[in-house]
Structure formats: C-alpha cells, structure tokens
Amino acid sequence: MRKALGYGLIAALTLPAVAHAATPGFDVDAATRAYLALLQGPSRAQSDAYFEGGYWLPLWSxxxxxxxxxxxxxxGVSPRLRTWAERKTRKRWLVPGIYALPLVVLTTVLTLPWSIYAGFLRENQYGLMNQSFAGWAIDAAKAFGIGLIFNALLAILLFAVIRGFRRSWWLIGSGVMVAVVLFGALVTPVFIAPLFNTYTELPAGPIRERIVAIAAANQIPAEHIYVSDASRQTERIxxxxxxxxxxxxxxxxxNLLERTAPEEVVAVMGHEMGHYVLNHVWRLILAFSLVVLLLFFVVSRIAPALIARNPRWGVRNVADPAATPVLLLLAGIGGLILTPVQNSIIRHHEIEAxxxxLDAAREPDGFAKTAMRLSEYRKISPGAVEEILFFDHPSGENRVRRSMQWKKDHVPGATMVTPSPITGK
Structure with a gap:
C-alpha cells in the first residue's frame, strides 16, 4: 500500500506540465550562460575541434x-566478379547474391584504413574510445559478418526487382528497401544489438521508480527498462x-547511470519516452522512405546513361549485377548531398522529444546539465546555418536555453542555480 501511494505521488509530480505564469525574476539568458560556462578553454576547443572535424567525415567517406x-x-574487376558468380550457379536470381559476397569483402579491405582511422584512431585521439584495437576489431568483424549476409540478400531482392520492372524498378525497389529497413528495425534489438553489448534490466530503486511513474503517467509500457554496457566501448552517454x-x-x-545525477537520467528518459509517445520511429521511417524514393528515382535516371557512355566498364545494363558499383556510387553522392535534409528531419523530431x-520529467536543470555533458563531443554554440547543415540534434546551447525557458514558464518561483562542474569522465 505504501509503495502504491509512493508511485501515485511520483506520478502526480511527473504528469505533463500545466503552463504557469512565467516567473518574472528568472533571467533565461543568465541561467543559460551559467551552464555554457561549464565548457570553456581547452575542453571547449577540443569539443569544437572534434565536432567540426566530423563535418568532413561524410565527404571523405x-x-x-x-x-x-x-x-x-x-x-574490370566488377564484371569479372559477375562472370565468376554466373559460373557458380545456373539460377539467375542467385547470381547477384553470390556476386555481392566477394564485392563486400573487397570493398571492406580497400576501405579498411579509412575505417580504422574514422572508427578507432580518431575516437581514441579525442578520449572517447574505451576499447583496445583488438576489441574494436572484434566488433568490426561481427558487423562485417552481418553486413556480408545482409548485403547478399539485399542484392538478390533489388536485382530481382530491376529485372522484373525495367521502367518502374526505382519505385518498387525503394519499397523493398523500406521493407528491409523495417525488418532490420524489428529484429535488431533482439538479435543484433546483443551481439555487441549485454543488456540487463534497470535495477530496482528510486531512479527506476521515477521512470516507471513517468511512463505510467503517459501510458507507456514500462515492464522492461534496459541498460547496455556501452562503457566497454565508449565514454559517451x-x-x-x-x-x-x-x-x-x-x-x-x-555511462548515463554512472556519469550523471538521477535528475539527469530522468530528464533523458523523459526525452526518450517522447520519441515513443510521439510515434517518432514510424514518422522517421516515413520521412526517410521519401528520401530513399528520391534517391532511387535519381539513380534510375542517371545510372543507365552512365553505363551506356562507359562500355569499357564491361557492365551490360542496369540489371547486370556488375552495375552495383555504379548504383552505390550514385547513391553515396546523392546521400551526401541530402545530408542537410536528413539532419533536419532528425533534428525536428529531437526538438519535439x-x-x-521537459513536460514529462519536469527536470529542466537535469536536462540542461545533460546537454552540457553531450557537448563534450558536440559543438556547443554553432551558427544558425552551421546547425542546419551539420547537426542532427539541437545544439547544446539551444537545448540549455529551451530548458531554462521551460523552467521560467512552468516552475513557480524558479531560481537560477549554479551548476556543478562536469565530472565523471
């Protein structure tokens, strides 16, 4: 009975906020500056350097x-791989899958130096990597094995569509791609993610009780709340x-549990519950389906002409598995060009969450402090255009300011706190 009353009290405190009159004496700008001051000097320079360097990673990749x-x-390697695949089977539909196996191996080997730099050396350079190279390589090998199987199956499906629908393959193919993404999203938490990390239930205690109460107040099932051992790989929360x-x-x-205060954990979980309640998973899938549709359409118009103008490549037509590098080349360039669009789609949903x-957890200072922790590796105060082009989440400064504005608007008698230094890394 006492426990039930406790849950009821916590739930009452975590119901979505009702707007109050703004606290007249609370200075949003001053409160924001107090948080931004936590990241100064060499730490801020390192954060900016890491994030700004990341602007170039998609281009170089x-x-x-x-x-x-x-x-x-x-x-001529691509047509030779196709000919080799054709000799391995009489089943035409299987040829793209067989072709994809050595192609994935070859492209992985050729891009391995870049992958090591971007995935391990750079992260280690900025103090964000907790793995040894051997540990990182083991995870990379697992990802390679999964990718090998996934890409072979995807090649079979997509080239079957290209052969069967010569004029509208871009439309059907984009639908197939979305279906594959949906299947991947369905199985990843259960079958893929546990290959890289161990997932356990969040232990009983005040933090779990508070999270469960927020979930109950917003009709979110919370029978299971999982914790991953990401600290074995990275410092990121x-x-x-x-x-x-x-x-x-x-x-x-x-890392979130060990490096942050309880109010920060609750603030972050309120944000994640926002993704659930607002159906962001489905909305993002719909939005990115349109991006995929556009990419497939553009590729379908350029690829045939590009193949026809380069007979020395030995690619018969767009339905030839040997055309895979052409399709991937165009899709990669198109994806790079559309990066700001994709970032803006994600950033819009992150702002909503x-x-x-903030309404669900009612922890504006906890959320502001978390935003500052994230700014250990995200530029804290970008320009407006810079944020649109390169940020797939709101900047730390915008998040802190939004938290402080919420505090002024919803917390009666709000007072400015002096935030404690960022520690725990």
Whole structure:
C-alpha cells in the first residue's frame, strides 16, 4: 500500500506540465550562460575541434568509397566478379547474391584504413574510445559478418526487382528497401544489438521508480527498462528507443547511470519516452522512405546513361549485377548531398522529444546539465546555418536555453542555480 501511494505521488509530480505564469525574476539568458560556462578553454576547443572535424567525415567517406567503386569499374574487376558468380550457379536470381559476397569483402579491405582511422584512431585521439584495437576489431568483424549476409540478400531482392520492372524498378525497389529497413528495425534489438553489448534490466530503486511513474503517467509500457554496457566501448552517454511493435524498447547505457545525477537520467528518459509517445520511429521511417524514393528515382535516371557512355566498364545494363558499383556510387553522392535534409528531419523530431521530455520529467536543470555533458563531443554554440547543415540534434546551447525557458514558464518561483562542474569522465 505504501509503495502504491509512493508511485501515485511520483506520478502526480511527473504528469505533463500545466503552463504557469512565467516567473518574472528568472533571467533565461543568465541561467543559460551559467551552464555554457561549464565548457570553456581547452575542453571547449577540443569539443569544437572534434565536432567540426566530423563535418568532413561524410565527404571523405564518400570520396574514399567512390574511388573504390570507380577502381572496380575501370579495372574490370566488377564484371569479372559477375562472370565468376554466373559460373557458380545456373539460377539467375542467385547470381547477384553470390556476386555481392566477394564485392563486400573487397570493398571492406580497400576501405579498411579509412575505417580504422574514422572508427578507432580518431575516437581514441579525442578520449572517447574505451576499447583496445583488438576489441574494436572484434566488433568490426561481427558487423562485417552481418553486413556480408545482409548485403547478399539485399542484392538478390533489388536485382530481382530491376529485372522484373525495367521502367518502374526505382519505385518498387525503394519499397523493398523500406521493407528491409523495417525488418532490420524489428529484429535488431533482439538479435543484433546483443551481439555487441549485454543488456540487463534497470535495477530496482528510486531512479527506476521515477521512470516507471513517468511512463505510467503517459501510458507507456514500462515492464522492461534496459541498460547496455556501452562503457566497454565508449565514454559517451546515451539512451534510445529501438525496435518496432513487439520489440520496441527504451534503453539507456551504463555511462548515463554512472556519469550523471538521477535528475539527469530522468530528464533523458523523459526525452526518450517522447520519441515513443510521439510515434517518432514510424514518422522517421516515413520521412526517410521519401528520401530513399528520391534517391532511387535519381539513380534510375542517371545510372543507365552512365553505363551506356562507359562500355569499357564491361557492365551490360542496369540489371547486370556488375552495375552495383555504379548504383552505390550514385547513391553515396546523392546521400551526401541530402545530408542537410536528413539532419533536419532528425533534428525536428529531437526538438519535439526535448519539449515532451521537459513536460514529462519536469527536470529542466537535469536536462540542461545533460546537454552540457553531450557537448563534450558536440559543438556547443554553432551558427544558425552551421546547425542546419551539420547537426542532427539541437545544439547544446539551444537545448540549455529551451530548458531554462521551460523552467521560467512552468516552475513557480524558479531560481537560477549554479551548476556543478562536469565530472565523471
């Protein structure tokens, strides 16, 4: 009975906020500056350098992969792999899958130096990597094995569509791609993610009780709240909503529990619950389906002409598995060009989840402090255009200011706090 009353009290305190008159004496700008001051000097310079360097990573990744695809075409390796695959089976539908196996191996090997730099060396350089190279390599090998199987199956499906629908393959193919993504989202939390991390139930205690109460107040199932051992890989704090239907779940990593105060954990979980309540998983899938549709359409118009103008490549037509490097080349360039669009789509949903989380958790200072922790590796105060182009989440400064504005508007008698230094890294 006492426990039930406790849950009821916590639930009452965590119901979505009712707007109050703004607190006249609370200075949003001063409160925001107090938080921003937590990241200064060398720490801020390092954070900015890391994030700004990341602006170039998609460009260099696209350049590296494009050079590899062009090399496979101009050296004739791609048509030779197709001919080899054709000799391995009489089943035409299976040829693209067999072709994809050595292609994935070859492209992985050729891009391995870049992958090591971007995935391990750079993270280690900025103090964000907790793994040894051997540990990182083991995880990379697991991802490679999964990718090998996934890409072979995807090649079979997509080239079957291209052969069967010569004029409208871009439309049917984009639908197939979305279906594959949906299947991946469904199975990843249960079958893929546990290959890289251990997931356990969040232990009983005040934090779990508070999270359960917020979930109950917003009609969110909270029988299971998972914690991943991400600290074995990285210093980053994180939480997420993953899965679809029966596999959907909210997970926080152990860094969040170990490096932050309880009010910060609750603030982050309120944000993640916002993704759940606002159906962001489905909305993002719909939005990115349109992006995929556009990419497929553009590729379907350019690829045939590009193949026809380069007979030395040895690619018969767009339905030839040997055309895979051409398709990947165009898709990669198109994806790079559309990066600001994709970032804006995600950022819009993150802002909505921020607002929901502030209303649900009622922890504006906890959320502001978390935003500052995230700014250990995210530039804290970008320009407006910079944020639109390169940020897939709101900047730390915008998140802190939104938290302080919420505090002024919803907390009667709000007072400015002096935030404690960021520690725990």
């Amino acid at each position: 696209t350049l590296v992969s494009s050079l590899v695809y062009l090399a496979l075409l101009f050296t 994180s939480a997420n909503v993953s899965g679809l239907g029966p596999t959907i779940r909210i997970t926080l990593n152990d 921020d607002i929901f989380g």
